[in-house]
Each structure stands twice: as structure tokens, then as C-alpha cells.
Amino acid sequence: MPLLPLYVFDAYGTLFDVHSAVARHREAIGPQAGRLSEIWRIKQLEYTWVRSLADVYRDFEVLTAEALDVAAAVCGGITPELRTSLLDAYRHLDAFPDVAPALDALRARGVKTAILSNGTPGMLAAAVESAGLENRFDAVLSVDSLGIYKTAHEAYRLVEKRFGIGPEETSFQSSNRWDIAGARAFGLRCVWINRTAQPDEYPDLAPAAVLKTLDGLPGLDV
Numbered sequence: 001m002p003l004l005p006l007y008v009f010d011a012y013g014t015l016f017d018v019h020s021a022v023a024r025h026r027e028a029i030g031p032q033a034g035r036l037s038e039i040w041r042i043k044q045l046e047y048t049w050v051r052s053l054a055d056v057y058r059d060f061e062v063l064t065a066e067a068l069d070v071a072a073a074v075c076g077g078i079t080p081e082l083r084t085s086l087l088d089a090y091r092h093l094d095a096f097p098d099v100a101p102a103l104d105a106l107r108a109r110g111v112k113t114a115i116l117s118n119g120t121p122g123m124l125a126a127a128v129e130s131a132g133l134e135n136r137f138d139a140v141l142s143v144d145s146l147g148i149y150k151t152a153h154e155a156y157r158l159v160e161k162r163f164g165i166g167p168e169e170t171s172f173q174s175s176n177r178w179d180i181a182g183a184r185a186f187g188l189r190c191v192w193i194n195r196t197a198q199p200d201e202y203p204d205l206a207p208a209a210v211l212k213t214l215d216g217l218p219g220l221d222v
Helices: 020-024 033-054 060-074 080-091 099-108 121-130 153-163 177-186 214-219
Strands: 006-009 112-117 139-142 170-174 189-193 209-211
Touching (some): 006 153, 099 214, 139 153, 153 177, 170 177, 209 214
Parallel strands (some): 189 209
């Protein structure tokens, strides 16, 4: 795989650990913590797809709160104080340990890097800052400006509009297989960061490469 001029990253699950918010409050949540975190993420994504298809947009921060409320209800409820703490923690998620080294290695080789995310600009700015990733991206792009979520083609087109670089010259990295499918359908070269060893899906929309972490990304062209 040749080195391309632009590397674009999904944020949630790819750069930032979406389960780190609940992990920080596991003791307060109790034995349902793991289940709550899984349902929270599933519902958050479900709401983006439903609202995109129905053309009734609400921003990702609102959907994240709504998803938490449903997950909490399924798991027996949480206090208002814990709800506030969890939502704040979601704005300041932990970055995976491989993220900063991979970004630094790519930028040292002269390529541009960017985020393309469903998150609101405020959520993404808070996550990037709290993870210490400032100055590692040429752009942080949010679908909020469009009012529609990935996997709509308009979402991926934000990259071309921002950089003036065609899809064939852009490498897109995501841990979400559905996101890889959407980006591949749009024409981006895709690398699936399969952090949790999930089975493959969407065989007609295959990634160019599959990695367990971002560690191997800068060397794929070697």
C-alpha cells in the first residue's frame, strides 16, 4: 500500500476509547457497568442511523445523553449526579495508547492527518485537548455542519471539500466496520482498525487492510 498524502481518522472507538467513561465510574455503577457501557454505545449509534434515514437530525451530544438514559433505564437506573459525571467523562475519553505514536510517525513522513467524526465540534475539541493530541491534526471535521451522520456520502465528502484531495488519495481509518463500509462505498482507501477482533462484514465493501491497532499503520507502505 503506497503512502497517501492524507490520513483521516474516525474518533470514537478508533482514537478514543468509548468505554473509558464508564470504566472511570465502574464502582459507582456496580455490576451492570459493562452492560450499561455496551448498551450506551449501541443505542448512540442506532440513533444516528435512525435520524439520518428519517431526516430528523439531533446533534451527537444530545443523542449521547439520550442513549445513556435508555442504557441506564435498562440497567436499573443511575443517580442524576452519576449521569452528569458520565456525560462529562464522555467528553474527555481516554485515547488509546497507540494513537499519539502513530500520528507522530505519519506526520514525520510529511502526510496530513485529520479527524472525521459524528461528534459535535465541542465534543471533539474537548476530547482532543484532554487526550493531549493538540497539534497532531490539520483539521477536525464534524458532520454537525451537515445535519446528517455517517455513512451518508455527504459526510465523507467533507474531507474532499476541506483538503481538495480526491477519495483515491485519502486513507480512512476506523474501528467501526459499518464506517469502513460507508467510506469504501464513497471511494476512500480504508484501513479497518479491528481492536476487538470482530468478525468481518460487508464483503462487497472490503477494506484495503485490517490492523488490530494503529501501530502498523505508518509501515503499511514499506
